[in-house]
Structure formats: C-alpha cells, structure tokens
Amino acid sequence: MPPEDHDHFEDQLAAALRHTGGTFEADRHTLVTGGEAHGRRIRRRRAAVAGCAAGVALVGLGAALLPASAGGEQRSVAAPPVTPSSSSSLSPAQRPVVTGDDLVRTLKKLLPGGRFSHEEGRGTNSPMPLAQVVYDDGKGEAAVAVSLGRVAPGSQQAAQATECPDKVYVPYDACTRSTLSDGSRLMIMQGYEYPDRRVDTKMWTADLVTRSGQHISVQEWNAAAEKDAPITRDRPPLSPARLKALADAREWRAAVDAIPVDPLAAVAEPGGTPLASGRPVSGTLVSLLPEGLHVVSKGDADPGFGRLVLDDGRGASLVQVNVQKPVPGVKAGASVPVTRTLPDGTTVDMRQSDGDKGVEGTVVWTVDVRRPDGSRVVISAFNSGTQHTSPTRPLPPLTMRQLEAIATSPKWRPFG
Structure with a gap:
C-alpha cells in the first residue's frame, strides 16, 4: 500500500476518535493495517508539531550545546525581537514572525562548530515551523531537526506527545520520560527509522511539552537524511543529555510563542467515548476471546484502538482492534468490499493477506464489520x-469465523 494511504488513514482515524461529531471514511486496506498506522502515528508525533502531518524529509545537525549564560539560559540567537524575555509579554497579534532563517541560525548557534549543509527552515507563519541541517563534526554527516508547535494543555495529544511508544509497533533501544522543574514533560527515545530494521538507520528523538502547551520536537539520525541515505556513523551525535538540553533551550519556547494561535485548538480535546462495558478496547477484546489463549501483553494507546499479544502454546500472535463509534447524521460508507451482509444490514468483509513487506512469511487475517x-x-x-x-x-x-464472532459482538456498541 502506498505510504500516503497509510497517512490518510492515520489522520482520519485520529480525528474520528478524538473529536466529537467527527467521522472518517477509509478504504479497507488501510484499516487492515490500522495497527501499523497507529505505530507510525506515534513515530510521526516525534517529528510533527500539533495538528501537522509529517511527511517532510527532515535533515538536521548534531553535537554538543553551547554553554549556558550566566542566568542559566542559553542565549538567544534568533532575530532580535524574538527572545525569551521580549516575546512572551506580547499579544499573539503583536508577536513578530520568526523566519525559517532565524530558526536555522538558532539551531546552528546552539550546537558546536562544524560543517553545515542542506540547511532549511520554515518560519512561525508556516503550518510546521522547523529548522534542519546536515552537520559534520568530523565523525560523519548527521541529520538533526527541530520542529515547533502547540498542543492544547491537558489534552490527550499533549499527553501522547511525551509517551513512550508501544514496542509492538515501534522498536527502540531505550525510552525515558521525565518531568522538568517547571512542570514540562520530556520524552527521549533511542530508536530506529525503520520498524522492521531493514536498514539500521538510528533515529533518536526528544519531545518536550510545557504546561502551557508549547511543543518542541528534536530528531537526529546517524545518516545525512532520515531515509534513503547511507549510514555515516555508529550513532547520532547528540547524547540523550544533549538532546534534553537542546529541546529545553528557551529560544524555542520564544519561537513557539510567535506561532499564530489556532482558536479551534485552544481547548483540551475530549477523551474517547468509553464503550458500553466501561472497559478499554483491549479489555473488551479479552472478554470475547475463546478459551485456551494466554494474554502475553495488551495495550490501549488511543481511544478506540486496542491490541493483545496472545499465545496458545504454539507461538505469539498480535491481535488488534480498531473501533469507530457511530456519528449522528452520517451513514456508513459503501466503498468497502463486502463478503456478506447480515439480516440487520451489517456488512462483513473477510480478508487474508500478507503482512508487512520486508518481513517474509507474515500473514494477517482481517474482519471488517460495518453496521x-x-x-x-x-x-x-x-x-x-x-x-x-x-x-x-x-x-x-484465531480462525476467520472466530474473528467474525468477536467483531460482530454487541459489546462493541458504544451506546449499548
């Protein structure tokens, strides 16, 4: 399936799950791989700011940070009007635009000298402000990027931005979460660009969300680009401690303050509507399993999405469920192939297909039920x-019939 199809599903599913009155229409193939999309959505949050879809080839820079100033904050090197002391006191309409060049200069100044190339920046009047360069500290070219945005304070999006992802979908070597002295939340992950490790490109990230909703995301690779570039060094140039320092630099917060405020994103998003059983999705799934299956692990990273790893003594199996609640005034779409139709009009599509490309021998069995x-x-x-x-x-x-019995259970009805 083309990557753009996956991304289309991710954005639509997230909107359907997190916004009351929203809906989505996705093709069957994207729903079949909904868990993969879920995992990639977690990874994309490390690169994208609030409300922006990733898909930009990020390149960047890396190494040690400049010493802190006497006041304990790293000095600002962006355009003079945009400093931690000056921009925070201005109203959104008064705050000047921080250009892409300003952000690139800030990134370069916050890191030690070296050779820089492929510099690119998008200013605070862009949907995704960012600074990115390729840096060579003498140990090989490395890409690092900083992207900026906002999330609604207290929202699910704010919480998820600093959550360590589920290893079932996103492999990584280490991931830590912490709360800084000012209440900001920080997540640092040492992971990989490709989940199946077909190329051993490392991707290390730091995501910081302040109590007011400022979101700073830093990424670095051990190559000159995130994809399709030779590995140039054993590991990315910034240590976890330096990633933390770069993400926490006050210059980025000042730049976020210059981003125009989206009035639709100014309040916390509501949580997902619980199912009638009151359980998370994985709990409902467990209650519908036939006997003889041992639950190895489970997860519910998003409302309406749950997964289990099961074992019947013959090997582990991932089982995942996507649930869409009905939306008033919106009829079920008719674009999905139908294997059969039940007496009440419910359609059932049953498919057997290959799993992830690049992982030989994997298969996935899927049942798609639409009421x-x-x-x-x-x-x-x-x-x-x-x-x-x-x-x-x-x-x-699980057989296809067992999967159908689970998917057609009345326990999935959000309102009983």
Missing part, C-alpha cells in the same frame, strides 16, 4: 507477535 448506524469494528490477527518481526507460527491462532 448501518455508522459504527465499525476492524479486527486483525497476525502470525507473529509484532508487525515488524518474523513469523512465530504458520497461521494466527
């Missing part, structure tokens, strides 16, 4: 414990 009221349940079972590792068994432990 006339617009609600939808898509369940997928894999013959491996993750979406990015080799098969652990010839076939999933």
